[in-house]
Amino acid sequence: MKEIKLLYFGLIAELTGKEEETIRLEEGTIGDLERRLLEQYPDLASSSYRFAQNLELVTADTPLADGEVAVLPPFAGG
Amino acid sequence: MESRYQRHINLAGVGTAGQRRLSRARVLVVGAGGLGCPALQYLTAAGVGHITIVDPDKVSLSNLQRQVLYGTGDIGTYKAETAARVLRHLNDTIKVVPRTEAFSEANGIALCRDHDIIVDCTDNYTARYLINDACVLTDKPWVYAGIYQYEGQVAVFNHDNGPTYRCLFPSPPPGGKLTNCTQTGVLGVLAGIIGSLQANEVIKWILGIGDLLSGRVACYHSRTNRLTVMRLVPDDTARDRVRQRGCLVAEVSPTCAADYLLSPDRALAIGNALWLDVRRPDERPLLTGDDVHRHALDELDQYTPPAGRPIITFCRSGRRAATAASLLRARGFNAYAVDADIFDIMTRRRAQQNQAENA
Numbered sequence: 001m002k003e004i005k006l007l008y009f010g011l012i013a014e015l016t017g018k019e020e021e022t023i024r025l026e027e028g029t030i031g032d033l034e035r036r037l038l039e040q041y042p043d044l045a046s047s048s049y050r051f052a053q054n055l056e057l058v059t060a061d062t063p064l065a066d067g068e069v070a071v072l073p074p075f076a077g078g
Numbered sequence: 079m080e081s082r083y084q085r086h087i088n089l090a091g092v093g094t095a096g097q098r099r100l101s102r103a104r105v106l107v108v109g110a111g112g113l114g115c116p117a118l119q120y121l122t123a124a125g126v127g128h129i130t131i132v133d134p135d136k137v138s139l140s141n142l143q144r145q146v147l148y149g150t151g152d153i154g155t156y157k158a159e160t161a162a163r164v165l166r167h168l169n170d171t172i173k174v175v176p177r178t179e180a181f182s183e184a185n186g187i188a189l190c191r192d193h194d195i196i197v198d199c200t201d202n203y204t205a206r207y208l209i210n211d212a213c214v215l216t217d218k219p220w221v222y223a224g225i226y227q228y229e230g231q232v233a234v235f236n237h238d239n240g241p242t243y244r245c246l247f248p249s250p251p252p253g254g255k256l257t258n259c260t261q262t263g264v265l266g267v268l269a270g271i272i273g274s275l276q277a278n279e280v281i282k283w284i285l286g287i288g289d290l291l292s293g294r295v296a297c298y299h300s301r302t303n304r305l306t307v308m309r310l311v312p313d314d315t316a317r318d319r320v321r322q323r324g325c326l327v328a329e330v331s332p333t334c335a336a337d338y339l340l341s342p343d344r345a346l347a348i349g350n351a352l353w354l355d356v357r358r359p360d361e362r363p364l365l366t367g368d369d370v371h372r373h374a375l376d377e378l379d380q381y382t383p384p385a386g387r388p389i390i391t392f393c394r395s396g397r398r399a400a401t402a403a404s405l406l407r408a409r410g411f412n413a414y415a416v417d418a419d420i421f422d423i424m425t426r427r428r429a430q431q432n433q434a435e436n437a
Binding site for chain 2 (some may be wrong): 007009011019047048050052053056057063070072073074075076077078
């Protein structure tokens with residue numbers, strides 16, 4: 001089991017209703033984490049975001065590691 | 079003799095040589111709103127020798143909470159022009175050039191080519207992807223920032239073969255779940271903080287000092303003071319795709335419910351669009367061209383626009399066009415409405431056509 005602290009930014013925090021949470025997941029990839037989040041927060045499906053694992057932007061095939069995963073959307077405003 | 083820039087000249091890393099570099103730099107600031115105002119103020123005070131401001135918008139009352147170059151008396155004036163006037167007053171030794179137009183497919187490449195570094199202070203994805211692609215095509219670095227309520231992002235893109243915006247976010251968001259921008263607030267001072275961070279990156283780049291936010295994205299949260307800096311690696315395929323295309327193509331992505339309402343300049347920046355006149359048949363045709371169709375609003379359900387092209391609806395005042403665009407969007411079409419008077423649209427379209435003919 002991996003213990004992962006999720007950090008939500010911008011619109012993602014609004015859609016999940018929280019700025020952070022800790023979840024436990026079996027071994028897997030960032031893609032597996034994404035599927036789990038989409039089940040829990042279906043509204044995410046219509047959003048754009050990237051994952052950063054332990055402060056490094058990663059892709060769906062990256063293996064999950066212990067630590068933090070940030071979910072970062074683009075910000076439109078200026 | 080005391081110099082205006084004495085405190086820079088005394089600073090290790092700047093000095094007279096650095097100050098000379100600043101005075102020779104040409105910086106393009108796209109957007110003179112919440113981010114643009116503070117960025118422009120500091121670039122001006124720092125003695126950046128040439129600053130071009132691109133912004134098609136006019137000052138409105140609700141801008142004043144964060145757009146600190148403007149006052150109550152400036153409402154209704156062009157931001158680019160008013161900002162230039164204020165900045166010249168702050169520093170009369172530099173050149174400030176206002177351009178009251180949008181950064182677009184038509185002018186983007188030329189604008190980037192004419193400057194050393196570009197600062198993205200825009201408030202929409204269409205402009206950001208145009209800036210990114212124009213900078214890739216002209217090999218210029220640019221300083222990105224975006225803000226959302228209490229949070230901001232800053233990064234330097236396309237610096238020294240470093241990552242681009244498309245390496246972070248490959249394409250504009252789908253715009254499915256739309257938030258209403260007019261209701262989404264933003265903390266005024268957040269724009270000041272993030273715009274100042276942009277000016278800091280520009281000045282460091284010009285001086286060649288310090289560590290740029292290249293290959294990194296900084297995220298600042300003003301409520302918690304959390305500053306998160308994430309590492310980003312270049313995705314060469316993202317840059318190659320832009321280079322292969324070789325020209326600018328505006329990608330429109332609605333960021334909020336009212337985002338399908340476009341100013342004439344924003345509408346004109348959309349390439350390959352079909353312009354749909356939704357006025358009644360007895361109203362005088364004012365826009366002509368192969369790309370203009372007519373179909374009155376009350377019979378719109380019988381009209382099927384050609385697939386694959388953005389549709390820009392317009393009418394006398396913009397009201398019927400807004401209804402038409404939302405009806406077409408409900409049917410799955412990529413439709414927008416020009417939120418302006420038809421005569422305004424006509425004048426600007428002609429100006430663009432003339433510009434294209436003269437180019």
